Amino acid sequence: MSNSRKHPAWGGVLYFTLAFTLATYFTFAAVQGDQGLFRRIQIEAETQALRAEHAALAAELEEMRNKTRRLSDDYLDLDLLDEQARSVLGMIRADEIVIR
Secondary structure, three states: OOOOOOOOOHHHHHHHHHHHHHHHHHHHHHHHHHHHHHHHHHHHHHHHHHHHHHHHHHHHHHHHEEEEHHHOOOOEEEEHHHHHHHHHHHOOOOOOOOOO
């Protein structure tokens, strides 16, 4: 007796369909999901932007600390004091020429 089948093996077809569907789903989730590759790239780009902003703010903070120290009672920079007073009051010396 020969075992020739005339109908498809539905168990095998169902198994491969289910396996293909699951593989497709997990591949999509690994790339597009909340913790997928695209989200990771986006987070790394945000991290770099925030680090650059942090460096700029740290430089600005250091500049302000320097100016504050130069205008303190312990160490007074007369040139900086003169510059700040002129800037705030909008005044010039008699021997200066203003160019706009």
